[in-house]
Amino acid sequence: xxxxxxxxxxxxxxxxxxxxxxxxxxxxxxxxxxxxxxxxxxxxxxxxxxxxxxxxxxxxxxxxxxxxxxxxxxxxxxxxxxxxxxxxxxxxxxxxxxxxxxxxxxxxxxxxxxxxxxxxxxxxxxxxxxxxxxxxxxxxxxxxxxxxxxxxxxxxxxxxxxxxxxxxxxxxxxxxxxxxxxxxxxxxxxxxxxxxxxxxxxxxxxxxxxxxxxxxxxxxxxxxxxxxxxxxxxxxxxxxxxxxxx
Amino acid sequence: xxxxxxxxxxxxxxxxxxxxxxxxxxxxxxxxxxxxxxxxxxxxxxxxxxxxxxxxxxxxxxxxxxxxxxxxxxxxxxxxxxxxxxxxxxxxxxxxxxxxxxxxxxxxxxxxxxxxxxxxxxxxxxxxxxxxxxxxxxxxxxxxxxxxxxxxxxxxxxxxxxxxxxxxxxxxxxxxxxxxxxxxxxxxxxxxxxxxxxxxxxxxxxxxxxxxxxxxxxxxxxxxxxxxxxxxxxxxxxxxxxxxxxxxxxxxxxxxxxxxxxxxxxxxxxxxxxxxxxxxxxxxxxxxxxxxxxxxxxxx
Numbered sequence: 001x002x003x004x005x006x007x008x009x010x011x012x013x014x015x016x017x018x019x020x021x022x023x024x025x026x027x028x029x030x031x032x033x034x035x036x037x038x039x040x041x042x043x044x045x046x047x048x049x050x051x052x053x054x055x056x057x058x059x060x061x062x063x064x065x066x067x068x069x070x071x072x073x074x075x076x077x078x079x080x081x082x083x084x085x086x087x088x089x090x091x092x093x094x095x096x097x098x099x100x101x102x103x104x105x106x107x108x109x110x111x112x113x114x115x116x117x118x119x120x121x122x123x124x125x126x127x128x129x130x131x132x133x134x135x136x137x138x139x140x141x142x143x144x145x146x147x148x149x150x151x152x153x154x155x156x157x158x159x160x161x162x163x164x165x166x167x168x169x170x171x172x173x174x175x176x177x178x179x180x181x182x183x184x185x186x187x188x189x190x191x192x193x194x195x196x197x198x199x200x201x202x203x204x205x206x207x208x209x210x211x212x213x214x215x216x217x218x219x220x221x222x223x224x225x226x227x228x229x230x231x232x233x234x235x236x237x238x239x240x241x242x243x244x245x246x
Numbered sequence: 247x248x249x250x251x252x253x254x255x256x257x258x259x260x261x262x263x264x265x266x267x268x269x270x271x272x273x274x275x276x277x278x279x280x281x282x283x284x285x286x287x288x289x290x291x292x293x294x295x296x297x298x299x300x301x302x303x304x305x306x307x308x309x310x311x312x313x314x315x316x317x318x319x320x321x322x323x324x325x326x327x328x329x330x331x332x333x334x335x336x337x338x339x340x341x342x343x344x345x346x347x348x349x350x351x352x353x354x355x356x357x358x359x360x361x362x363x364x365x366x367x368x369x370x371x372x373x374x375x376x377x378x379x380x381x382x383x384x385x386x387x388x389x390x391x392x393x394x395x396x397x398x399x400x401x402x403x404x405x406x407x408x409x410x411x412x413x414x415x416x417x418x419x420x421x422x423x424x425x426x427x428x429x430x431x432x433x434x435x436x437x438x439x440x441x442x443x444x445x446x447x448x449x450x451x452x453x454x455x456x457x458x459x460x461x462x463x464x465x466x467x468x469x470x471x472x473x474x475x476x477x478x479x480x481x482x483x484x485x486x487x488x489x490x491x492x493x494x495x496x497x498x499x500x501x502x503x504x505x506x507x508x509x510x511x512x513x514x515x516x517x518x519x520x521x522x523x524x525x526x527x528x529x530x531x532x533x534x535x536x537x538x539x540x541x542x543x544x545x546x
Contacts, residue, residue, distance in 0.1 A: 073454065095459065102456030115448050126448070129259075130457035134252040178455065 024084070025051045025182055025213040026072060031081035033067055033237075041067035043237040044081070049215060051181070054208040056224045057217045059234035065217035068234065069184045072215070073105050074098050086182065103131050106175030106212075110187035112167045114159040114174075120146070121155040124174045131178060145177040149203055165196030172203055176212070183207060185216040189223060201227050260465035264441055265472065271437040272473070278433045279477025279531060280484075282426040283524050287485045289419035290523065294516055296412040309386050309400040311372040317394040319370035325392075326374055331385050334375040340368040369396065427531060434473055434535025438466050442539060463540040470536025471529045478528030482521045 026049040033042040041064040049055050057065055070076040071083050074090055083090040088101050114123050124145055128138045146152045149169035159167055168188055175183060185204060189197035201216075201223055208214045218224070224231045233240045265272060311326075313319060319337035327335045344366045348356050360366055374389065376382045382400055390398045442449065452462050 075454070099453075099456045099458045102454065104456075107454055113447065113451055113454075115451065126451070127455045129256055130452040130455055130461065132249075132252065132256070132457075132461065135255055174455075 023050050024048050025053070025086060026215065027082075027084045028068075028071070028078075029082045029084075031071065031078045031083060033064075033071065033076065033079055040237050042071075042078075042239075045237075045239045047232070047239060049213060051213055052208070052211055054205065054214045054227075054229040055216070056227070056229055056231035057215065057234060057239075058219060058221060058224060058231055059217075060219060063234040064237040065219075065234055066186050069107075069186050069215070069217060072182075072184055073102055073107055103178060104180045104182060106178065106180040106183040108168070108171050108175045108183070108185040108188045110190040112159070112171040114167055114170055116159055119156050119158055120151060120162070120170050120173075123159065123170055124177050127174050127177055141177055141179075145173040148176065148206070149173045163196070165192050165199060168192060168196070168200055169203065172200065172207075176207060181211070181213060183212050183214045185214070187217055187219070189218055189220060194222075197223060198226065205229075256461075257465055257468060261468045261472065264445075264465055264469045267444060268437060268441055268469070271440060275430075275434045275437040275473040275535075276476045276480070278426075278430045279473055279528055280480045282423070282430045282531070283477050283481035283528050284484050285419070285426060286423050286527060287481055287520060287524055289415070289423065291485065291489075291520065293412060293416055293419075296408070296415070300409055300412070309374045309376065309382060309389060309398060311374060311389045311392075311395050312397045312399070313370045313372065314394050314396045315369055317370060319372055322372060322392070322394055326372060326389070329385070329388065331377055331381040332374055333377045336373040336375075338371045338373060340366055340370050343368045343371060430477075430531050431535040431538065434470050434532060435538040437473070438470055438536045438539035441469070442466060466540050467533060467536045470532035470534075470539070472532070473535070474528035474530070474532025475525060476528075477531075478521070478524040481528075482524050485520070 026047065028045050028047040031042055031045045032040075034040050045068065057068060059065055067076060071078055071090065072085055074093060077091060085101065086104060088097075090101075093101055115126065118126060121142060125138050125142055128141065133141075142155075143152065146155055149172050151166060151169055151173065154162060154166065159170065162170065168191075172185075172188070175185075183204070188200050188204070192200065197220065204214050204216060205227065268275075313322065319339055323335050323337045326332060344360070345356060347368070348359055372389075374385065376385050386398045386400050389395055449462055
């Protein structure tokens with residue numbers, strides 16, 4: 001059923017895809033976003049991320065990094081311009097079609113958003129339950145996902161029994177267990193020390209090598225220098241491209 | 247089929263989880279529904295019973311003509327049957343009537359009773375059925391004027407009053423049940439909304455990972471249905487228990503009371519209908535309550 005379900009969802013997604021063969025996973029064209037209180041989060045942002053790329057978006061807090069990611073997974077809507085993810089125009093997606101797209105996007109949050117009363121395993125499996133996977137398929141996918149983030153031995157722990165770094169790794173496992181082609185990480189290292197931060201980045205790099213497109217926001221420029229991936233900078237809602245490497 | 251099982255697996259798990267999290271709030275919801283359905287069931291049964299009792303007073307179309315002493319019912323039967331407004335005539339001899347009365351009064355020695363009263367005190371009777379209810383008063387008058395007829399009785403004001411009372415009671419119970427229905431829906435709404443709030447983190451994550459709205463909220467709706475069904479089962483148990491108790495009580499009474507109580511016996515159809523109606527009503531109330539609870543969140 002899993003196969004048929006993912007097949008179904010991708011076919012319905014592809015129906016809305018504009019030119020086939022387009023290699024852009026994410027593209028933003030002239031996107032602006034102003035919040036109800038008048039603060040300008042994004043101003044005329046243009047961005048294209050190709051499939052299989054790894055991109056950092058950096059900038060001080062309040063510069064619009066989170067807003068940018070929220071536009072990509074449909075939590076916020078652009079006031080102006082076009083947001084296209086995997087061939088879907090986000091402004092046209094609502095209800096179940098938006099849900100179908102979200103199944104193809106993994107999201108990692110700074111505050112992990114783990115469910116406190118469920119174990120590590122249940123937190124990860126929860127995503128698959130929510131997406132309608134069968135019990136057997138869920139069991140089949142759990143171990144590889146936990147192994148990927150190095151937490152197989154903590155499968156039965158509750159989130160409050162884990163360190164911050166481990167909790168963040170659980171949330172990465174949760175984001176990738178549905179094998180999405182796009183992974184968004186919003187300040188994944190914001191609450192972590194240098195060692196744990198680097199471990200998280202290493203996991204994200206590993207995921208990138210198997211073909212997942214990764215977009216990471218961070219205000220930690222040392223991480224960017226270490227990881228040797230392109231980075232863009234957001235300042236006051238304006239995107240400046242590529243900042244100096246190394 | 248397989249997909250259906252997967253859904254069922256998920257729905258049952260999540261519904262049970264919701265019920266476990268609900269704790270004592272579950273009981274608030276279930277007991278309100280129980281009270282509602284209990285009163286509903288009792289009043290429904292009462293109206294069925296009153297209806298049955300009214301039928302026992304005799305059909306609205308029937309006129310009883312009591313004959314003069316010594317006149318044989320069989321003699322008059324053919325004359326009455328020839329009347330244009332008469333549909334059917336049944337003759338009841340005084341012996342037959344006496345035997346029935348003795349039995350109804352719970353006496354066993356018919357000869358002793360007859361001897362005590364120095365003979366059978368009753369008269370022969372004709373049960374005449376009119377073709378239409380409008381024709382009943384005219385027919386009654388015509389029969390009264392016949393030779394050999396002493397007295398005529400038909401469903402009169404008294405019975406009509408009882409019918410009116412029945413209607414009045416129905417209105418009162420309808421009002422009470424409406425109010426209680428609203429209360430039950432409100433309590434279920436509150437209960438489920440509290441559970442939804444307690445799980446808002448999970449719901450947020452579910453939305454972010456692409457769970458559809460119906461997938462997220464169906465377990466809550468099911469939870470409302472469970473409240474309704476549980477209330478229905480408990481209230482039906484209570485009603486059945488009380489009925490059993492009353493029936494036991496009645497069998498110890500003289501046969502005359504039992505005779506009256508026979509009118510209270512429900513037809514087999516209605517015996518099945520009652521739990522079905524309760525289950526249906528209970529689950530609708532549950533669905534309504536839970537729909538109200540998730541509607542606001544789901545519409546966002």
